[in-house]
Amino acid sequence: MIRKLTILLGVFTLFYCSPLSAQVDSNLVQFSGMVLDGTTQELMPVPYVNILVQEKGRGTYSDFSGFFSIVVEKGDIIVFSAVGYQTVRYTIPDSLTDNRYSLVQLMTQDAVNLPETVVFPWPSRDHFKLEFLAMDVTPELQERANRNIANETLERMRSEVASDGVENSSYYLRQQSREFYYIGQRPPMNIFSPVAWKQFFDAWKRGDYKRERDDR
Template sequence: MKQSIRIILLLVSLATITTIKAQQTQPSKDSVIQLFGVVMTADSLRGVPSASVVVLGKGRGTITNNDGIFSIAVLKGDRIMFSSIGFKEKIIDIPTNLTDNQYSVIQLLVNDTTYLPATILKPRPSREQFERDFVNTRVPDDAYEIARQNTNEAARRILLATLPADGKEAVNYQLRQQATKAYYAGQTAPMNILNPFAWADFIKAWKRGDFKSKQ
């Protein structure tokens, strides 16, 4: 009997602790504050459009309108960050001792000045200067050798014969074959042995050495 009473008291205690923690984690209606105001430049007092108003650590926020005006629901004690491109960030804390459910601010943002390295502007070179520099430019020997290899006719023929066709070439070849088959459906396809253009291509390929054995 005593053991049953102890178990019941333990369950009641756990339920009470869980209820208290839930009440602590959930904000009460009195802690919700309507934050509104305007974000302006500190030097000219102009509204900053599309400025970010973010509640830090909560993943919530809003942006100002074209006049820099904003409005967002926050909690007492929240930290609010104001930021915009070209201005320094500003963070404020919502007071915890507010008696009203509204809080207005006029937030001024200071320009964030970025100093870039000096840029030297030179006049456009004349045609004579360009030709002189182009002719006197030294090109490494390896670049010359790569250019010779890329323009070598024998190397290009070897690459053409050995490299496999990619997907686009294979599909185009298959489509051409299907088109030819559909075009000559129901009749005898012409033979290239009687085609003078095919003979001309064959003679050119034979002169180039395309039919020689590659070792």
């Protein structure tokens, strides 16, 4: 009797729950594509772009070749953001009939406005020296120059001006290569280095450590 009830329950679950599962899965889409730099006609890939599903707290990032792939739902808003680039939003169409969707997303570099620069086109270096020595700097220009080269101003500019996409990816790759360089073995330590031991013995023979103790 228990076996028959188990079989009937399985049949009920198969026929009544399968359409519900299919309905839920039909809303999922495998969203893949490439992120390219559309600032110029070269269309270079943009690596390590943050790809976030808006208001759902999940996402992914593009690899070194600009490729990405993530499972989303129809109607989701996808946010593409990267340092040095303008943020782009794309909405997954609601009318998709397939569970796969591909996209080539172009991103434009975000220009940073720098302070105004005045260029004096002197014909030669000698002319520049003469004009530079004869130049009369007003107190207002001198005060402005002092403010621009102050340590506080330079520190603020270093913290406010963000790195562009090339600088950001280069820094990331350098940090990553430093961590992956010694995969499969221990990183080198000075205690196992013959050169470090030789330097220690030479310093011991010269009496460097004894002099340090005497100075204390």
